[in-house]
Ligand SMILES: [Fe+2]
């Protein structure tokens with residue numbers, strides 16, 4: 427196998443012998459992992475996939491039928507900016523780091539490993555979904571997301587191999603050893619250990635959890651460590667499609683549910699009731715909020731000071747890139763009560779990024795509610811309060827209702843089945859998941875998409891079975 431036929435890249439892979447050797451050793455392990463943990467039952471099928479062959483904004487994605495194990499997992503970085511500078515923090519305006527700054531080596535490796543770990547984790551979470559796809563269009567989208575998460579793993583492994591030497595190589599190996607949901611060697615972040623075994627979960631995951639990825643990657647895309655910035659910039663172009671899949675997927679479920687509501691009782695007509703959709707939103711939104719980390723965080727202050735991890739759209743959205751003299755007012759729990767506290771802005775940057783994410787999620791909710799209105803339904807979906815059902819940060823260990831009011835543990839336990847998916851809800855959703863493999867056909871619980879992929883119609887043979 428010729429490594430350079432298999433790994434398209436724009437990082438002069440053929441000229442870096444050390445990196446070449448490291449990746450040559452890693453590649454077969456990656457392929458073993460893909461065959462073992464990638465989409466089950468479809469590895470030999472032709473799927474109409476886009477492949478990144480270049481980073482140019484026009485036509486970076488090449489569409490063709492590919493068998494997934496033959497997908498060309500490329501390593502692409504946006505081109506370097508001449509005279510790139512550190513864009514924020516204490517070293518603002520100094521030349522960008524082309525090597526890992528020594529004092530932040532461990533922290534930076536942790537950031538890259540944590541990001542890298544989510545990529546294969548989501549593939550593992552989603553590996554059974556193909557067997558119950560609602561249409562060939564959806565099946566293709568699932569596999570597109572899966573191969574690109576595989577490529578994102580490559581992107582992070584490239585940084586580990588290329589910039590961290592031996593411990594980077596060890597970390598790259600471990601990325602293939604952890605397994606989503608495995609009690610002995612779980613993935614690092616909890617959202618990535620949750621089962622994603624039906625398509626409602628999949629759409630909520632790509633809507634809310636992939637969207638966390640967008641904000642993490644955006645904050646890193648302006649990193650003063652230039653190879654990381656350029657890597658994340660390109661990953662964001664692919665991530666947009668993943669969020670599209672979740673956003674429009676949930677919108678199509680809402681449309682179908684609203685249509686069935688006009689005909690009668692949604693459940694008896696084989697649809698997904700809005701209450702269940704709402705519970706899935708509550709579940710995935712709250713787990714995804716945890717991914718931003720603690721509300722008050724000295725790590726966030728250190729990363730910002732070092733110029734490694736900025737705010738969302740740091741360059742365009744802010745004029746003061748030092749963030750030293752400002753405070754941020756946040757709500758915390760103290761002595762069993764909600765209180766406000768002033769925190770130095772740099773310590774509140776996780777919360778600042780989370781706030782941007784929440785605003786973005788609200789737009790998704792507005793789109794789904796427009797769909798409901800279009801179909802004549804008066805019910806509306808909403809986001810729970812960001813304090814609801816949290817496992818990380820200031821609100822972990824406390825219990826809140828959907829409006830963010832502090833309530834007792836007993837009260838929460840009593841209401842839990844109204845707010846979060848129950849075993850019965852999950853079983854009901856699973857009971858609807860019968861595969862539809864015929865070209866142009868679609869499952870009863872979801873509406874067809876408004877358009878196909880890349881100008882193709884919905885009834886295109888997106889996967890040859
Ligand atoms: Fe990703």
Ligand SMILES: [Fe+2]
Pocket residue numbers: 575636639665668
């Ligand atoms: Fe993604």
